[in-house]
Every structure is written in C-alpha cells, then in structure tokens.
Amino acid sequence: MTVQPNSIEARDAAYQLHSYTNARKMEAEGSLIIEEGDGVYVTDNTGKKYIEGMSGLWSVAVGFGEDRLVKAAAEQMAKLPYYHTFAQRGHTPAVELSEKLIQMAPVPMSKVYFTNSGSEANDTVVKLLWYRSNALGKPEKKKIISRIKGYHGITVASGSLTGLPYNHMSFDLPIPQVLHAGCPHYGGFAQEGESEADFVARLARELDEMILEEGPDTIAAFIGEPVMGAGGVIVPPEGYWKAIQDVLKKYDILLVADEVICGFGRTGKMFGSETMGIEPDIMVMSKQLSSSYIPFSAVMMNDRVYQPIADETARIGTFGHGFTGSGHPVGAAVSLENLKIIEERDLVGNAARLSPLFMERLNAMAGHDLAKEARGIGLIGALELHQQGEAAGVAGAAMSAACLERGLIVRNLGDTVALCPPMIITEAQVKEMFDIYAAALDSLSF
Structure with missing residues (x-):
C-alpha cells in the first residue's frame, strides 16, 4: 500500500519503532x-x-469492548489509581488477586509475585532461581534448560530462554546460563521411521544426557510452555510431559510452566498444566490474566521455591527486586474482574x-x-x-x-x-x- 502524506499511517511510520516489524518496510508502507x-x-x-x-x-x-473491565478500571482508578508493593506496603486488589490465583492453582502453590508482562515475569523467574540457589549454598546451580522453538519473552534473560533465531540474532543472546533442549514437534523433528513413543523417549534421553554432561548440580530448572505458541502452536505428543518430568525428578530439578498463552482456558482447561498433566514448581501467567486490557502478569511459586528465598531476604535484610508497577492496583482490579467473567460465563x-x-x-x-x-x-x-x-x-x-x-x-x-x-x-x-x-x-x- 502507498502511505499518504500526513496520514495516521505516515505519522506512525515517522515516529514509532514497532515490534516484530521490518522498519524499512514500514517506512514505505505504513501500518x-x-x-x-x-x-x-x-x-x-x-x-x-x-x-x-x-x-x-x-x-x-x-473479547474487545467488555464494559465490566472498563468499569473495574475506572472505579479503581478513582479510588486508588496507583500504589506500590515495596517495603511491606500493599493494597486490597493485589491481596485479593493473589489469594484468588493461589486458590485456582492446579497444584499447591505458596506465593504470587506480580510483574507487568510475560517477559518481565520470566526475567524475574531467572533471578528467583539464581537467588534461591545462592540461598541454598549452591552457587553453581544456575543453568536453566529451555527448548528449541520455545517462547518466553524478550528481555536479556527471558529472550535467552526463548529458542527462536530472530530473538537472538544481533542481540548477543542467549546468555551462557541458558541451554536449549529438543523441540517436542513430532512432525518437524522426528527421525525417519520413528514412532511418537520413540520420539518422546529420545527427547527424554537427550535431556538426561544434557543434564549429565552439564552436571546435575549446575541445573536449576527446566522451563516450558504446556503447548508452544509463538514457536508454531506445537502440541507435544502423548507422554512427553510425563517423560520430561521423570527426568527432572531424577535430578531434583525445578519445573517452570510458562502459562502466558495457555493459562485461563485456552487449551480447554483452566491451565495448560492441567491439560498436559504437568506439576510445576513455578507458574508464569499474563495475557489472558487481564485479557490484556492492561499490562499485568504474575509468577506463582510453591513452598519449595519460596522458603529458601524468604530465608535469604531475612539474611540480607530485603528482597532487592521490584518494578514500579508490580501489583498495580488497576491491573489487579481488572484481572480480578476478568477472572470472574471467565468463570461466570x-x-x-x-x-x-x-x-x-x-x-x-x-x-x-x-x-x-x-x-x-x-x-x-x-x-x-x-x-x-x-x-x-x-x-x-x-x-x-x-x-x-x-x-x-x-x-x-x-x-x-x-x-x-x-x-x-x-x-x-x-x-x-x-x-x-x-x-x-x-x-x-x-x-x-x-
């Protein structure tokens, strides 16, 4: 298409750098x-x-134009438009949302930490895992295994977890502490004559071999989407997640379920972890949490993850991590109403x-x-x-x-x-x- 001078399309091309866009193509064509x-x-x-x-x-x-979410945002904006969760401060929407998420969790969970996007949430997960390993006196236990074609965000840490070339090229990613195991796409990665069961067994065996080669004591966690989204909507074969979890349990490695796309009903159950039979130690949520009416995300962790972190905050005197918008009251209020709509309808x-x-x-x-x-x-x-x-x-x-x-x-x-x-x-x-x-x-x- 041809961009008309001074049109909104031309102004957009003139002033914005867009995500996942060829900037030169946009300059010529607009958006x-x-x-x-x-x-x-x-x-x-x-x-x-x-x-x-x-x-x-x-x-x-x-869907778009949901009046109840507009009303929830407006009412909270009028009552308390912003407050933080630093230094033992809190507010009712974040308290109620964290309680709701713990109640909804498919496996027992202990605490919720709020962030502003899936990328920030996964970046926080990396820091939590490193913090926990130090708290346990295991400073070498810092590597995280992700997967080829997995998508976990675009910060330096979460972009490293992502296993897609465009998210690494020219960004000097991934960082050294991140490894990438095989992709569970049978149609794309199965060897000639390999059955689905044999494919699953090979991926589990290769993961086991990777862990042994790196050293089990150096691996903090494995992260995966129950169903891959941005990697091409990849539904793992039957038995895949059981085989992977058996390997992780063998070496006492934590499991992080990235529910950013799958969570809150997308796979036909409330969480993709339920659909796929996953028992995560950490769950990462965003997108459908607030229906993206407002940027909002959450990390949910079990007690096995939380207790060493809590001990380390007591030793140091504080948890030196946080975002200005963590647990934003408007985001929390909108998310609460959004979850009510998902359940009621x-x-x-x-x-x-x-x-x-x-x-x-x-x-x-x-x-x-x-x-x-x-x-x-x-x-x-x-x-x-x-x-x-x-x-x-x-x-x-x-x-x-x-x-x-x-x-x-x-x-x-x-x-x-x-x-x-x-x-x-x-x-x-x-x-x-x-x-x-x-x-x-x-x-x-x-």
Missing part, C-alpha cells in the same frame, strides 16, 4: 491502524471490520465445547496442496504451509495477507499461520472465521 473493538471483531481507521483471529496477541479472552467450557468444531475445520485443510500439517488443541491452532522457494515465510506471509484482505486477522510464524480467537467466540463465528481462512488458502498460488 494497519486499529481504532475500535467489539467482541471478536476489530475495526480499522477506514471502517473495515475484521475477526480478530489472534485475540490481539493470544490474549483477549473476554464458563469460557473455559466454551473453549472445550467448541474445540471439536475448531479442530475439525482446521484439520480439514491439512489435505490442501499447500498444507504441510495442522496442529491445535482447545481454541488455539495453526496450519503449517509448505515452504515456497529458498526463503522461509513466503507462504505464511501470503496467507496472512490473503486473510487480512478478506477480513480476518491471523499471525504467520514463518510458514505457520496461527489462530487463537477470543474465548467468547460462538459456533457461528468459528464457522465464519474458518470460511475466510479456507477461502484465503484457496486463493494462494505460487
């Missing part, structure tokens, strides 16, 4: 300006309406009930000439397309553009085109979304 949102739909500044098939960034569980149940239709429509496209593989669970899925030519991502970008032209916003992750609609979506809207998606796919020619 899509979204002005309004209502339910599963958003509208751009020309009046064109789209199904937001990605819930923004995997995150707007209750049974949005987790809605995801579970609509999942068979969602997966049926997605799987129906797996036989398309351009399709390589369909993957998904709950209300998150993706179609991976065959690479076109030397450069990866050509097919995915073309599919994303074809969907946008027809009124559907998706996200192409290379040649994988993801869908993750708001959990309020109806059966009719799921059909509408996939009708557009299928038409876009049929329109492609290379």
Whole structure:
C-alpha cells in the first residue's frame, strides 16, 4: 500500500519503532491502524471490520469492548489509581488477586509475585532461581534448560530462554546460563521411521544426557510452555510431559510452566498444566490474566521455591527486586474482574465445547496442496504451509495477507499461520472465521 502524506499511517511510520516489524518496510508502507473493538471483531481507521483471529496477541479472552473491565478500571482508578508493593506496603486488589490465583492453582502453590508482562515475569523467574540457589549454598546451580522453538519473552534473560533465531540474532543472546533442549514437534523433528513413543523417549534421553554432561548440580530448572505458541502452536505428543518430568525428578530439578498463552482456558482447561498433566514448581501467567486490557502478569511459586528465598531476604535484610508497577492496583482490579467473567460465563467450557468444531475445520485443510500439517488443541491452532522457494515465510506471509484482505486477522510464524480467537467466540463465528481462512488458502498460488 502507498502511505499518504500526513496520514495516521505516515505519522506512525515517522515516529514509532514497532515490534516484530521490518522498519524499512514500514517506512514505505505504513501500518494497519486499529481504532475500535467489539467482541471478536476489530475495526480499522477506514471502517473495515475484521475477526480478530489472534485475540490481539493470544490474549483477549473476554473479547474487545467488555464494559465490566472498563468499569473495574475506572472505579479503581478513582479510588486508588496507583500504589506500590515495596517495603511491606500493599493494597486490597493485589491481596485479593493473589489469594484468588493461589486458590485456582492446579497444584499447591505458596506465593504470587506480580510483574507487568510475560517477559518481565520470566526475567524475574531467572533471578528467583539464581537467588534461591545462592540461598541454598549452591552457587553453581544456575543453568536453566529451555527448548528449541520455545517462547518466553524478550528481555536479556527471558529472550535467552526463548529458542527462536530472530530473538537472538544481533542481540548477543542467549546468555551462557541458558541451554536449549529438543523441540517436542513430532512432525518437524522426528527421525525417519520413528514412532511418537520413540520420539518422546529420545527427547527424554537427550535431556538426561544434557543434564549429565552439564552436571546435575549446575541445573536449576527446566522451563516450558504446556503447548508452544509463538514457536508454531506445537502440541507435544502423548507422554512427553510425563517423560520430561521423570527426568527432572531424577535430578531434583525445578519445573517452570510458562502459562502466558495457555493459562485461563485456552487449551480447554483452566491451565495448560492441567491439560498436559504437568506439576510445576513455578507458574508464569499474563495475557489472558487481564485479557490484556492492561499490562499485568504474575509468577506463582510453591513452598519449595519460596522458603529458601524468604530465608535469604531475612539474611540480607530485603528482597532487592521490584518494578514500579508490580501489583498495580488497576491491573489487579481488572484481572480480578476478568477472572470472574471467565468463570461466570464458563469460557473455559466454551473453549472445550467448541474445540471439536475448531479442530475439525482446521484439520480439514491439512489435505490442501499447500498444507504441510495442522496442529491445535482447545481454541488455539495453526496450519503449517509448505515452504515456497529458498526463503522461509513466503507462504505464511501470503496467507496472512490473503486473510487480512478478506477480513480476518491471523499471525504467520514463518510458514505457520496461527489462530487463537477470543474465548467468547460462538459456533457461528468459528464457522465464519474458518470460511475466510479456507477461502484465503484457496486463493494462494505460487
């Protein structure tokens, strides 16, 4: 498209550096300006309406324009617009939200620490793990094992945990304390003739070998998403998480479940850990926690993690970590109301009930000439397309553009085109979304 002088698109290109964007391309073409949102739909500044098939960034569980969240924010803003949680200070919304999250946890948890984004939360997890190891008198126990294609954020520490090339290139990442184990994508990484069971056994064996090679006493934790999101919507094979947890228990290594995308119903249960049979020591939550109406995130830890940390704060005299916005009262109030909506409207149940239709429509496209593989669970899925030519991502970008032209916003992750609609979506809207998606796919020619 051509950017008109002095248009909002031109001003955007003139003054902003955008995330996950080719800056030179944006200077030439401008950006899509979204002005309004209502339910599963958003509208751009020309009046064109789209199904937001990605819930923004995997995150707007209750849809756009939810009056109850607007009201919760306004009421809290009027009552106490800001306060901190430093130096034994607190406020009611953060207290009530931490209590609610502990009650909702799929396994026994002890404490909640609030941050402002999934990236900040995972960055905090790295520091907590290092702090804990020092508290236990194990200063060598600092390495964290993540996975190839995992996504855990973009700070120096969380970006290192992420296992995607674009998040490392030219940033001098990852840092030395982070290792990356194999990706649980059977369709992408299985060896010739290898069954799913054999693939799972090999990944567990390779993890065991990595731990032994590095030294079990140097490994603090293993981190993983129950279902990978930004790596291409990768649902691990049956038995994968049990096999991984058996290895971790063997060497007394903590398990961190990154629930930033999976948490609060996306996989058809409240947490992805429940869907996948994971018993984490630490859980990281954001996105659907507040439906991204306001930046907010949380780290939840069990007593095994918390007690050594608490002892170390007593020895030093303080916990020398915190953000100005940690436990922000408006964010906490909005998150509390958001969780009430998810429960009252049974949005987790809605995801579970609509999942068979969602997966049926997605799987129906797996036989398309351009399709390589369909993957998904709950209300998150993706179609991976065959690479076109030397450069990866050509097919995915073309599919994303074809969907946008027809009124559907998706996200192409290379040649994988993801869908993750708001959990309020109806059966009719799921059909509408996939009708557009299928038409876009049929329109492609290379």
